[in-house]
Amino acid sequence: xxxxxxxxxxxxxxxxxxxxxxxxxxxxxxxxxxxxxxxxxxxxxxxxxxxxxxxxxxxxxxxxxxxxxxxxxxxxxxxxxxxxxxxxxxxxxxxxxxxxxxxxxxxxxxxxxxxxxxxxxxxxxxxxxxxxxxxxxxxxxxxxxxxxxxxxxxxxxxxxxxxxxxxxxxxxxxxxxxxxxxxxxxxxxxxxxxxxxxxxxxxxxxxxxxxxxxxxxxxxxxxxxxxxxxxxxxxxxxxxxxxxxxxxxxxxxxxxxxxxxxxxxxxxxxxxxxxxxxxxxxxxxxxxxxxxxxxxxxxxxxxxxxxxxxxxxxxxxxxxxxxxxxxxxxxxxxxxxxxxxxxxxxxxxxxxxxxxxxxxxxxxxxxxxxxxxxxxxxxxxxxxxxxxxxxxxxxxxxxxxxxxxxxxxxxxxxxxxxxxxxxxxxxxxxxxxxxxxxxxxxxxxxxxxxxxxxxxxxxxxxxxxxxxxxxxxxxxxxxxxxxxxxxxxxxxxxxxxxxxxxxxxxxxxxxxxxxxxxxxxxxxxxxxxxxxxxxxxxxxxxxxxxxxxxxxxxx
Numbered sequence: 398x399x400x401x402x403x404x405x406x407x408x409x410x411x412x413x414x415x416x417x418x419x420x421x422x423x424x425x426x427x428x429x430x431x432x433x434x435x436x437x438x439x440x441x442x443x444x445x446x447x448x449x450x451x452x453x454x455x456x457x458x459x460x461x462x463x464x465x466x467x468x469x470x471x472x473x474x475x476x477x478x479x480x481x482x483x484x485x486x487x488x489x490x491x492x493x494x495x496x497x498x499x500x501x502x503x504x505x506x507x508x509x510x511x512x513x514x515x516x517x518x519x520x521x522x523x524x525x526x527x528x529x530x531x532x533x534x535x536x537x538x539x540x541x542x543x544x545x546x547x548x549x550x551x552x553x554x555x556x557x558x559x560x561x562x563x564x565x566x567x568x569x570x571x572x573x574x575x576x577x578x579x580x581x582x583x584x585x586x587x588x589x590x591x592x593x594x595x596x597x598x599x600x601x602x603x604x605x606x607x608x609x610x611x612x613x614x615x616x617x618x619x620x621x622x623x624x625x626x627x628x629x630x631x632x633x634x635x636x637x638x639x640x641x642x643x644x645x646x647x648x649x650x651x652x653x654x655x656x657x658x659x660x661x662x663x664x665x666x667x668x669x670x671x672x673x674x675x676x677x678x679x680x681x682x683x684x685x686x687x688x689x690x691x692x693x694x695x696x697x698x699x700x701x702x703x704x705x706x707x708x709x710x711x712x713x714x715x716x717x718x719x720x721x722x723x724x725x726x727x728x729x730x731x732x733x734x735x736x737x738x739x740x741x742x743x744x745x746x747x748x749x750x751x752x753x754x755x756x757x758x759x760x761x762x763x764x765x766x767x768x769x770x771x772x773x774x775x776x777x778x779x780x781x782x783x784x785x786x787x788x789x790x791x792x793x794x795x796x797x798x799x800x801x802x803x804x805x806x807x808x809x810x811x812x813x814x815x816x817x818x819x820x821x822x823x824x825x826x827x828x829x830x831x832x833x834x835x836x837x838x839x840x841x842x843x844x845x846x847x848x849x850x851x852x853x854x855x856x857x858x859x860x861x862x863x864x865x866x867x868x869x870x871x872x873x874x875x876x877x878x879x880x881x882x883x884x885x886x887x888x889x890x891x892x893x894x895x896x897x898x899x900x901x902x903x904x905x906x907x908x909x910x911x912x913x914x915x916x917x918x919x920x921x922x923x924x925x926x927x928x929x930x931x932x933x934x935x936x937x938x939x940x941x942x943x944x945x946x947x948x949x950x951x952x
Contacts, residue, residue, distance in 0.1 A: 398603070398606065398607050398610060398794070400579045400603055400606060400607075401579070402578055402579060403576060403577070403578060403579075404577065404578060404579035404602050404603065404606070405477060405478065405480075405574070405576075405577045405602060406474075406477045406583055406584075406602050406605055406606065406642075407441065407445075407474045407475075407477040407478035407574075408478075409602075409605075409606050409646070410474070410641075410642055410645040410646055411424075411434065411437060411438055411441060411474050411645055412438055414434045414645065414648050415434060415435060415438055417648065419434050419621075419648040420433065420434050420435035420438075421433050421434070421435065422434055422621075422648055422650075423650045424436070424437045424470075424645065424650065424651065425437060425467050425470060425650070425651050425652075425653060426624070426650055426651070426652040426653065426670055427466060427467055427537060427538060427652075427653050427654075427655075428536075428537040428538020428539075428654075428669075429538050430467070430538060430540075432467050434648070437467070437470055437471065437474070440467075440471040440475075440563060441470075441471055441474040441475045441478055442475075442478070442566070442573040442574075443475075443562075443563045443564075443566030443567045443573070444471050444472060444475035444530075444562060444563060444566055445474075445475040445476075445478040445479040445566070445573045445574060446565075446566035446567075446569050446571055446572065446573035447475075447528065447530075447562045447563070447565050447566035447569070448475060448476065448479045448481065448506055448528055449479050449571060449572055449573070449575070450565070450566075450569055450571050451506070451527050451528040452527045452528075453479065453481060453505045453506045453527045453528050454505065455479075455480035455481070455575050456480065456481070456482055456581070456582060457481055457482070457503075457504075457505035457506070457527075458481065458482045458483075458484050458502040458503060458504045458505060458506070458585070459472070459476035459479075459481040459482065459483055459484070459504060459505070459506040459507075459508065460484045460485070460486060460498060460499060460502050460504035460506070460507045460508070460509075461473060461476070461483060461484070461485050461486070461508050461509075461632070462485070462486040462487070462488050462495060462498075462507070462508070462509040462510075462513055462632070463488060463508060463509060463510065463532060463631075463632075464488055464510075464534065464535075464630070464655040464656075465627075465630055465631045465640075465653045465654060465655055466532070466535060466541045466653060466655050467541055467653070468508070468532040468541040468542075468559055469631050469641075469653075470641060470651070471563075472508040472530070472532075473485075473631075473637075473641065476506065477577075477583060477584075477602075478573065478574045478575075479573075479574065479575055480574075480575030480576070480577050480581070481505075481506060482582045482583060482584065482585060482599075483583065483584045483585070484498065484502045484504065484584075484585040484587075484597065485587075485631070485632040485633075485634075485637065486498045486632055487630065487632050487633075487930040488509065488510060488513050488534075488632075489657065489930070490930055492516040492517065495513065495516070495517055496517055496519075496520040497594060498587075498595075499517055499520045499521065499524055500520060500523070500524060501594075501597070501801075501802075502585070502597070503524060504524065504526055505526050505527045505528070506526055506527065506528040506529075506530070507521065507526045507528070507529050507530070508528075508530045508531075508532065508559075509530075509531065509532070510531060510532060510533070510534040511531045511533070511534070511545050511546065511547065511548075511551070512534060514529065514531055514551055514556060515548065515550070515551065518550045518551060518554070521551075521554050522554060525554070526554075527555075528555075528557075528562075529551070529554055529555055529556040529557065530556075530557055530558075530559055530562045531545050531547060531551070531556055531557070531558055531559060532545070532558075532559040533545045533558075533559070534655075535655060536655060536656070537653070537654045537655045537656060541559065542559055542560045542563065543560070544558065544560065545558045545559075545560075577602060578602070579601065579602050579603040579606075580601045580602070580603060581601060581602055582599055582600070582601060582798070583600055583601055583602040583604075583605065584600050584605065584634075585597035585598065585599055585600070585801065586598045586600060586634040586738035586741060586797070587634075587738060588738050588739075588800075589738075589929055589931050589933060596800040596801070596803050596806065597800060597801040598738045598739045598797035598799075598800060599797055599798040599799060599800070599801055600741060600795070600797050600798070601798070603794065604741050604794065604795040604796070604797070605638075605642060605741060605795070607763070607793070607794040607795050608638075608740075608741050608742050608793075608794075608795040609638070609642060609643060609646050610763075611761055611762055611763040611764070611793075612742060612743055612744075612746070612761050613638070613639075613642075613643035613646060613647075614646070614647070615761075615762055615763075616746055616748050616761050616762065617707065617709070617732055617746070617748055617749065618748075618749055619643045619644060619646065619647045619649060619674070620647055620649070621647050621648045621649055622649065622673075623644060623647070623649035623650070623672075623673045623674050623706075624644075624649065624650045624652050624670055624671065624672045624673050624674070625639065625640050625643070625644045625649065625650070625651050625652060625672055625673070625674045625675075625676065626640070626652050626654075626663070626666045626667065626670055626672040626674075626675050626676070627639060627640035627658075627675070627676035628658045628663060628675070628676060628677050628678055628681045628932065629658070629676060629678065629712070629931065629932055630658070630930075631653075632930075633930070633931050633932075634738055634741060634742065635676070635711055635712065635736065635742065635931070636676055638741070638742045639674070639676040639709055640653075640676055644674075652666065652669075652670035652672055654666045658681065659684075660681070660684045660685050660687075660688035661688070663681065663685065664685070664688070664700050667700065667701075667702055667704070667705070668700075668701070671704040672704060672705060673704060673705060673706045674705070674706060674707060674708075674709070675702075675705050675707075675708045675709070676708075676709045677708045677709060677710050677731070678710060678711070678712050678713065678932040678933075679710060679712075679713055679714065679715045679716070679719060679864075680713070680864060680926070680928065680932060680934075681932070682708070682710070682715075682719060682723050682731075683719055683863045683864050683883075684863070685700065685723075685727075686719075686722055686723060686726060686863075686885075687863055687885050687886075688700075689726065690885070690886075700727070702727040702728065702729065703728060705727070705728075705729045706729060706730075707729055707730045707731065707732055707749070708723075708729060708730070708731045708732070709731075709732055709734070710731050710732065710733040710734070711733065711734050711735060711736060711743055712931055712932055712933050713932075713933050713934055714832055714850045714853065714854060715731070715733045715755075716755070716853070716854040716857035716858065717754040717755035717854070717858075718854075718857050718858040719857055720733070720754045720755070721754065730749065730752060731747075731752070732746055732747045732748055732749075732752065732758070733746070733747050733756075733757060733758065734746030734747065734757055734758060734761075735757045735820065735830075735832065737791075737816070737818060738797075739796065739797050739810060739811070739816045739818070740764075740791055740793060740795050740796055740797070740816055741795045741797075742795070743761065744760065744761050744764040744766070744791050744793055744795075745757045745758055745759065745760050745761060745764075745766060745789075745791075745830050746758040746759075746761055747759075753827075753829045755831065755854070756825075756829040756830060756831050757822075757829075757830045757831070757832055758829060758830065759828050759829055759830070760828075760830075761793075763793060763794065764791060764792065764793035765791070765792040765793070766789060766790070766791055766792075766824075766830070767780050767789075767790045767792075767815075768780050768781050768785075768786075768787030768788065768789055768790075768822055768823070768824055769781065769787050769788055769790055770787060770788070771787070771788050771821075771836055773788065773790075775812060776790045776792070776812050776813075776815040776817070781823075783824060783825065783826055784823055784824075784825065784826075785823060786821050786822070786823050786833050787821070787822065787823070788817065788818070788819065788820070788821060788822075788836055789818045789820045789821070789822045789830075790812075790815050790816065790817050790818065791815065791816050791818060792814045792815045792816075793814075794814075796811065796814060796815070796816050797811065797816075798811075799811050819835055819836050819837060820832065820834075820835060820836070821833040821834050821835065821836050821839070821848065832850060833848045833850065833851065834848035834849055834850045834851070838936065840867075840868075840869040840876055840878060841876060842869075842876060842877055842878060842914050842915070845912075845914055847878060847914065847915050849866070849867035849868065849878070849936075851911065851915065852865075852867045852878055852880065852907060852911065852915055852916075852917060853865040853866060853867050853880075855906070855907050855910050855911055856880060856882060856903060856906070856907065856917075858910075859902075859903060859906050860885075861884055861885060861886070861889075861890075861899060862882050862883070862884065862885065862903070863882075863883045863884060863885045864882070864883040864926055865880055865881065865882045865883070866880070866881045866926050866934045866936060866939060867879065867880050867881075867917060868881075868936055868939050868940050868943065869940075870918075870919065870943060872918070877917075877918040877919075878915065878916070878917045878918060879917055879918065879919040879920075879921065879943070879951060880903070880917035880919070880920045880921070880951075881921050881922075881923050881926060881939065881948070881951075882903065882920060882921070882922055882923070883922075883923060883924065883925055883926060884899075884922060887922075887924065890922065896922050896952065897952040899920075899922070900919075900920035900921075900922065900951065900952035901952065903917070903920050904916050904917060904918075904920060919950065919951030919952065920951050920952060921948060921949040921950065921951030921952075922949065922951075923948065923949065926939070927939060927942070
């Protein structure tokens with residue numbers, strides 16, 4: 398992309414829409430509330446002016462810890478317009494995790510809810526942000542600018558309500574923007590923290606524009622008139638892209654709901670907003686199918702998703718059996734892809750008219766992928782042969798500068814234009830990529846490597862299984878696979894004898910379809926799988942809880 402040197406993402410995603418004559422078009426739906434592009438731009442200017450007047454210096458961090466409400470968009474674009482660096486956190490995360498983010502980012506501006514701020518008061522007292530803005534925590538459709546009660550502890554920290562911050566920005570006469578360049582730092586995206594505390598991948602303004610043009614417009618085809626809904630929440634870069642940045646780039650509509658994503662809240666959002674694009678994850682896709690079947694058993698109307706042009710899927714493997722069930726029931730297409738915080742978003746994907754179920758599709762235009770041996774330390778040398786497994790290295794203009802305060806990890810991951818993902822893939826003769834697990838999650842069983850994702854995909858083809866996760870469990874010093882499964886209709890296996898019989902059946906089911914050493918030696922039936930705040934199966938938690946004896950041993 399030939400971007401001008403003077404460049405800012407708030408202009409690229411938001412203010413350029415005003416110049417295109419889209420000021421009155423709907424930017425955000427929030428229950429019965431409708432927010433036009435001109436209204437979002439006005440709130441953005443006001444909050445940016447407040448940040449600058451409060452003394453938040455350019456390139457200092459702004460930490461946004463908010464539910465999915467219009468206030469998230471205002472804070473996100475205001476921070477960018479003021480020349481700040483945006484970092485985002487999950488408002489539902491434990492207080493200790495959020496305290497870590499506050500200290501790690503050294504945020505000079507924090508925008509959150511009164512409840513979160515109260516839990517973080519001691520930490521905020523240590524870091525002393527120049528701007529502490531509190532937005533009312535609301536249900537979908539309520540006014541996020543309504544009055545909030547600020548207790549003396551937060552008042553002593555200089556906390557101000559969102560309504561007051563906007564009013565001061567509206568009444569002020571100072572600047573509401575700062576000049577930035579395309580290579581200035583813009584956004585920190587956090588890794589999932591599966592191997593420790595989350596790390597921030599530091600990105601420039603240009604990274605997001607490059608990817609938006611290549612993937613959102615050039616690959617999956619966002620367009621004006623689209624209405625988007627997301628299962629992952631906006632703090633997660635996957636959803637920040639698909640449900641805020643991408644629709645804003647084309648003048649489409651981001652439809653938000655503040656509540657936690659469940660089959661019920663998602664069904665409500667689909668019925669209310671009639672979206673054309675849904676950002677999904679395999680876990681929710683399985684839950685939607687199970688919930689829809691439960692509706693039918695109760696004599697209720699099934700969920701109508703005929704409005705959806707396509708679903709996006711990422712974050713974890715989408716088993717072909719689940720894909721087939723989902724498309725057969727709900728229609729549309731599902732574009733499964735893989736991306737990362739290090740590259741901002743998806744760089745390998747299925748796409749319109751080109752879906753190969755079970756694969757992650759083909760490389761997104763503008764990116765390059767190399768599959769190299771696991772011991773490769775540079776993005777050079779011969780790739781593995783077609784059909785063989787190798788570690789994926791990605792090259793593209795959205796690659797991060799590196800990890801904040803993690804020089805050694807940065808040297809291991811970032812190599813100039815390339816990023817070593819740590820994901821194992823094989824490429825078939827037609828150029829489609831097939832995920833084979835994380836290099837650091839492979840199990841060595843009987844001296845042979847086993848990819849948990851392969852066993853999980855096999856289990857998910859069984860008609861009783863909704864979701865599965867496989868970890869390694871030691872027995873007499875040897876590692877063997879253990880499977881945790883969630884059932885589609887758990888009431889059919891309510892007693893211990895029925896569960897034991899099903900566990901034996903599932904073991905045999907895998908033995909008949911995969912090499913003998915890959916079958917799970919234990920199958921534990923659980924009500925749900927632990928998830929991290931990105932919606933991915935939390936295998937780290939599974940391993941820890943299994944070792945602690947907190948989970949069923951299995952049959």
